[in-house]
Amino acid sequence: MSNDILNALVIISNYILVPGLAYGSQLALGALGITLVYAVLRFSNFAHGDSMAFGAMFTILGTTWLQSKGISLGPLPTALLALPLGIIAAILLCLIMDKLVYQHYRQQKSTPVMFVIASVGVMFITNGLVRFIIGPGDRAFSDGQRFIIKAREFKRMYGLSEGLSIKMTQGLTFVIAIIAMALLFWFLQRTKTGKSMRAYSDNEDLALLSGINPQRVVFITWVIVGTLIAIAGVLYGLDKSFKPFTYFQLLLPMFAAAIVGGIGNPVGAVLGGFIIAFSEIAVTYAYRKFLIYLLPEQYEPDGLMQLLSTDYKFAVSFMILVAVLIWRPTGLLRGKSI
Amino acid sequence: MTLLKAEAMIAGYGKTRILNECSIAVDRGEIAVIVGPNGAGKSTAMKAIFGMLPLESGSISLDDKNIEKLSPQDRVAQGMAFVPQTSNVFVSLSVEENLEMGGFIREDDINNTRDQIYSLFPILYEKRKQAAGELSGGQRQQVAVGRALMTEPTLLMLDEPTAGVSPLVMDELFDRIIEVRNTGIAVLMVEQNAKQALEIADTGYVLVSGENRFTDTGEALLADTEVRKTFLGG
Numbered sequence: 001m002s003n004d005i006l007n008a009l010v011i012i013s014n015y016i017l018v019p020g021l022a023y024g025s026q027l028a029l030g031a032l033g034i035t036l037v038y039a040v041l042r043f044s045n046f047a048h049g050d051s052m053a054f055g056a057m058f059t060i061l062g063t064t065w066l067q068s069k070g071i072s073l074g075p076l077p078t079a080l081l082a083l084p085l086g087i088i089a090a091i092l093l094c095l096i097m098d099k100l101v102y103q104h105y106r107q108q109k110s111t112p113v114m115f116v117i118a119s120v121g122v123m124f125i126t127n128g129l130v131r132f133i134i135g136p137g138d139r140a141f142s143d144g145q146r147f148i149i150k151a152r153e154f155k156r157m158y159g160l161s162e163g164l165s166i167k168m169t170q171g172l173t174f175v176i177a178i179i180a181m182a183l184l185f186w187f188l189q190r191t192k193t194g195k196s197m198r199a200y201s202d203n204e205d206l207a208l209l210s211g212i213n214p215q216r217v218v219f220i221t222w223v224i225v226g227t228l229i230a231i232a233g234v235l236y237g238l239d240k241s242f243k244p245f246t247y248f249q250l251l252l253p254m255f256a257a258a259i260v261g262g263i264g265n266p267v268g269a270v271l272g273g274f275i276i277a278f279s280e281i282a283v284t285y286a287y288r289k290f291l292i293y294l295l296p297e298q299y300e301p302d303g304l305m306q307l308l309s310t311d312y313k314f315a316v317s318f319m320i321l322v323a324v325l326i327w328r329p330t331g332l333l334r335g336k337s338i
Numbered sequence: 339m340t341l342l343k344a345e346a347m348i349a350g351y352g353k354t355r356i357l358n359e360c361s362i363a364v365d366r367g368e369i370a371v372i373v374g375p376n377g378a379g380k381s382t383a384m385k386a387i388f389g390m391l392p393l394e395s396g397s398i399s400l401d402d403k404n405i406e407k408l409s410p411q412d413r414v415a416q417g418m419a420f421v422p423q424t425s426n427v428f429v430s431l432s433v434e435e436n437l438e439m440g441g442f443i444r445e446d447d448i449n450n451t452r453d454q455i456y457s458l459f460p461i462l463y464e465k466r467k468q469a470a471g472e473l474s475g476g477q478r479q480q481v482a483v484g485r486a487l488m489t490e491p492t493l494l495m496l497d498e499p500t501a502g503v504s505p506l507v508m509d510e511l512f513d514r515i516i517e518v519r520n521t522g523i524a525v526l527m528v529e530q531n532a533k534q535a536l537e538i539a540d541t542g543y544v545l546v547s548g549e550n551r552f553t554d555t556g557e558a559l560l561a562d563t564e565v566r567k568t569f570l571g572g
Binding site for chain 1 (some may be wrong): 420438548
């Protein structure tokens, strides 16, 4: 009986907890970028997803080159070595698009909706660039050791009939995301430049009166956002696989995460990322096996015990998004109202 | 030698002229108060002096240097500080961070200035870790003034510092402003509460439709029957 409970817990960990933590970290990093652009530059950046594909693409190109030279990181994916290249590429993309597009609208003091439409244009251009350079197809670029814990070994070690497996990419995603977030929060809370970003986001006029240079704030914001974009894009690509179109699809859960947490609020973006990820996975998981372990035999379920098919996973972010916008438009942690 | 001299300022928005040859002067260790009926151009005069509104004609000098061509940011570097009437604190930043941002342009150590501000406004020290947006109206105004003082200005400009606070808090704020003046800073403020403001004013300016109507010491203006009748409600 107690083994049944343990087996049920292992199932939940294996199919919900571990994937949820990895996917949640990816969404959180993406939502952080979206929320920072919203807080400082005051618009919803629709090009965010495709910029992630752009950063991931350069990392893939770098990885391929490193692999051709026979350089690898042993058990870790080679992509980590090529990540700095992706980060630089994403930062440059952000800065160039800002110079060519957003700066103009900033000088015109355009309304936020103009910025959003402009960012849709940037999205199409970035998307076209990515497909042109690397093609629209699927690419797996993860190498090195595949698992940190293998299901079979786990079963043998603990004598359970269910196994827990943790992929290397899942572990890496979580660890790198935590490090990136810790650095970001330290920067925003503790450094003078970080505080000036928050001050600018809070009250632009007063920031000007205090001598905070808006151009510098915008520059630093894009550097940070570009870094987050590349890290999120690469981690997602390593964990799942790289396909330009999936990054466009990520926009919805990432925006949902940012808005659910409270847009403009970095802590909210992280919270929202995990809420969306766990909801998506928990709602689309088939609980049949889990219930078999827990319920007495006569109540054993016949169906899959799945609330929604995985095809509908985007509907989950949509439902949460709509619910939040209706009942708590400022988000759980009180960001700015949209 | 007068610290701030704004002479014969003419300015307005578009074709509407708000200031008609308005002149304002303040010296170190002095409080100058601008009062007048609604729409007299009090706030506009402040904006013009701080460079947020271009002058059509007239001159502004600080410490005998002409500054009318400078941007507001450059005027801050010259020793001016401005506390707007509304949205004058960073609500999501802590009190301490507000002060730090006030001293953003300073390259040297700001801790001394910050400690001076804490001793001037003890409540700010108590609430230093709290977000400025969570404070009461009067405390917020103290944060706003404290933020402006972080650059160690020679001229502090306040746009209706007591708007929306209770009479009790108003008295306290005025006491604090007197203390600021006593440190040798020139204070220029616009006030809706004319009577109370003139009581602490070394110089008072009564503006009517953008012109200087009366200029005298605060005491003399309060004693003037015409000023009392027309502007102070008897």
